[in-house]
Amino acid sequence: MRPFNYHRPERVEEALALAGPDSRYIAGGTNLLDLMKENVLHPRQLIDINRLPLRRIEETPGGGLMVGSLVSNADLAWNQQVEQRYPLLSKAILAGASPQLRNMASTGGNLLQRTRCYYFYDTGTPCNKREPGTGCPARDGLNRMHAILGASEACVAVHPSDMCVALAALEAQVHVQGPHGKRSIAMADFHRLPGDRPDADNTLAEGELIVAVELPAAGFAQHSAYLKLRDRASYAFALISVAAALELDGSTIKAARLALGGVAHKPWRIEAAEQALVGKPADETSFAVAADQLLAGAQPLQHNAFKPELARRAIIRALGEAAGGAAR
Numbered sequence: 001m002r003p004f005n006y007h008r009p010e011r012v013e014e015a016l017a018l019a020g021p022d023s024r025y026i027a028g029g030t031n032l033l034d035l036m037k038e039n040v041l042h043p044r045q046l047i048d049i050n051r052l053p054l055r056r057i058e059e060t061p062g063g064g065l066m067v068g069s070l071v072s073n074a075d076l077a078w079n080q081q082v083e084q085r086y087p088l089l090s091k092a093i094l095a096g097a098s099p100q101l102r103n104m105a106s107t108g109g110n111l112l113q114r115t116r117c118y119y120f121y122d123t124g125t126p127c128n129k130r131e132p133g134t135g136c137p138a139r140d141g142l143n144r145m146h147a148i149l150g151a152s153e154a155c156v157a158v159h160p161s162d163m164c165v166a167l168a169a170l171e172a173q174v175h176v177q178g179p180h181g182k183r184s185i186a187m188a189d190f191h192r193l194p195g196d197r198p199d200a201d202n203t204l205a206e207g208e209l210i211v212a213v214e215l216p217a218a219g220f221a222q223h224s225a226y227l228k229l230r231d232r233a234s235y236a237f238a239l240i241s242v243a244a245a246l247e248l249d250g251s252t253i254k255a256a257r258l259a260l261g262g263v264a265h266k267p268w269r270i271e272a273a274e275q276a277l278v279g280k281p282a283d284e285t286s287f288a289v290a291a292d293q294l295l296a297g298a299q300p301l302q303h304n305a306f307k308p309e310l311a312r313r314a315i316i317r318a319l320g321e322a323a324g325g326a327a328r
Ligand SMILES: Cc1cc2nc3c(=O)[nH]c(=O)nc-3n(C[C@H](O)[C@H](O)[C@H](O)COP(=O)(O)OP(=O)(O)OC[C@H]3O[C@@H](n4cnc5c(N)ncnc54)[C@H](O)[C@@H]3O)c2cc1C
Pocket: 024, 025, 026, 027, 028, 029, 030, 031, 032, 033, 049, 069, 070, 073, 095, 096, 097, 098, 101, 104, 105, 106, 107, 108, 109, 110, 111, 112, 113, 160, 161, 162, 163, 208, 209, 210, 211, 235, 236, 237, 238
């Protein structure tokens, strides 16, 4: 048993004042408590943020929605506005975890959940993400779940979130508050590739608290799809997931968004792949071109050589579903 202090602030400023190098915020606890029990993390201080006033979903002046960071995954997925205006997000959230976990898990916590790389959770093995400089056994070990894009010598882990893949396609903004003030981070810049700092999953500074996630007005409600492929039909992390969103003029694509999960250290988006769809007919030929662009440079590992082809087919199928069943 490792002792830790526990605080339950009522105000954001109070929470920020408590934050320090050995402290962690705790929301639903569905990831952090596992990491503590597995001895991967041992914070000296827990700051329970559940009493902070961050549980609302509100309209923004720009026509979008501002989602408080403590809104549970279940409340967000079943919110009527989200279901109607951002079905892509709703479906992505419901594809993840279990009803019980979604009741506990928060919006902010989902963004900050750690990788599911087996070695990261096994303190009997080295791991550059857990202990920088110790090595990456996944590179030549069990790597079926691991990255095919954007990986580095130091780490081949993937980000496990479903919700974040949809948020990337929707171009959400993450609003944070820290010791040095408030700022907002584009979803594309929130998570990072591992490079030589795989211990850093994201671009948050020490002590910064996620206060909200903003959904822009464009929800692609008419033409979007979230497709998740995994080893079993429910309660499993994605081998590949695709968030696809289209704006159509008849059968011609006016705008497209495409993000992949299960392939990289962050939701994988390449603007050129989306641009390749603009002005093209919504058919399998166009979708295949975009898939090839999005997957360009993919480097599978020993046990996940199936991923590039699986991803290619999943992208084509998801775009087809988004377009309204035009492709298989
Ligand atoms: C068995 C199981 C299956 C799962 N399956 C899936 C799945 O299929 N798809 C999927 O997407 N997810 C899945 N999850 C992950 C789950 O979605 C996350 O554990 C959850 O979203 C984390 O949210 P939380 O509020 O519980 O975070 P916590 O565990 O409380 O915190 C996680 C991290 O975020 C930090 N944090 C939390 N809130 C804030 C904030 N507002 N500001 C700054 N830091 C903060 C904490 O300090 C901690 O480091 C699964 C989890 C489990 C246990």
